[in-house]
Amino acid sequence: MDISTALRTRRMTRAFLADPVAAELVDELVDLARKAPSAGNTQGTEFLVLDTVDLVAAYWAITLPEASRTAFPWPDLLHAPVLCLPLVDPAAYVSRYSEQDKARTGLGESEASWAVPYWFVDGGMVVQNLLLVTHEAGLGALFFGLFDNERAVLDHFGVPTNLRALGTVAIGYASPQQRASKSQHRQHKPLEQLLHRGAYAERHQRQPPIS
Ligand SMILES: Cc1cc2nc3c(=O)[nH]c(=O)nc-3n(C[C@H](O)[C@H](O)[C@H](O)COP(=O)(O)O)c2cc1C
Numbered sequence: 001m002d003i004s005t006a007l008r009t010r011r012m013t014r015a016f017l018a019d020p021v022a023a024e025l026v027d028e029l030v031d032l033a034r035k036a037p038s039a040g041n042t043q044g045t046e047f048l049v050l051d052t053v054d055l056v057a058a059y060w061a062i063t064l065p066e067a068s069r070t071a072f073p074w075p076d077l078l079h080a081p082v083l084c085l086p087l088v089d090p091a092a093y094v095s096r097y098s099e100q101d102k103a104r105t106g107l108g109e110s111e112a113s114w115a116v117p118y119w120f121v122d123g124g125m126v127v128q129n130l131l132l133v134t135h136e137a138g139l140g141a142l143f144f145g146l147f148d149n150e151r152a153v154l155d156h157f158g159v160p161t162n163l164r165a166l167g168t169v170a171i172g173y174a175s176p177q178q179r180a181s182k183s184q185h186r187q188h189k190p191l192e193q194l195l196h197r198g199a200y201a202e203r204h205q206r207q208p209p210i211s
Pocket of ligand 1: 013143181183
């Protein structure tokens with residue numbers, strides 16, 4: 001699958017079959033995904049992979065306790081056999097930018113010096129790579145938020161406190177019965193609403209004058 005086709009056809013999957021995904025394939029997908037650009041080549045994105053029934057169940061026990069499940073709109077999301085949590089390490093960026101070739105940026109001082117936290121930018125690039133290679137491999141995937149559960153999940157799986165989880169990528173074979181989210185129904189915006197060539201022009205300024 002070429003990149004343009006992958007970009008045009010990838011959609012989030014919210015219902016999975018319980019069929020397992022080979023560990024070697026997951027490793028291959030993660031290995032491809034991490035070949036992303038990163039600020040200062042810090043390569044500060046890591047992955048917590050949960051790929052056994054018990055590990056996946058432990059994750060859901062924290063983030064979606066039994067009592068909340070009947071009202072959960074995507075019950076077949078819980079069948080995804082693999083959950084991959086992209087982890088980013090802000091301290092790795094501060095450390096990298098305190099090296100000699102980056103010291104002039106001042107970004108080696110502290111996390112607070114970063115106007116744009118590049119650890120999240122880099123992590124987003126890795127996640128998109130993961131979604132695309134997963135799609136190319138004929139699998140489905142959903143990136144979704146951890147919200148208030150981030151630290152509880154990370155603590156449970158022994159992730160050090162300096163790491164942040166961007167969210168979770170559920171990976172598996174897509175069920176033929178998909179239910180789209182409300183967000184997913186939204187159409188792509190017209191390009192002219194997003195593309196500002198030369199200067200930022202409000203949409204109403206682009207209308208031809210009324211004669
Ligand atoms: C940063 C981010 C957070 C998201 N969080 C959720 C989420 O918590 N739950 C969910 O079902 N989908 C989540 N999504 C998926 C979006 O709803 C989805 O990408 C969007 O509706 C477009 O659909 P598509 O990816 O299928 O084209 C998230 C996507 C991104 C990029």
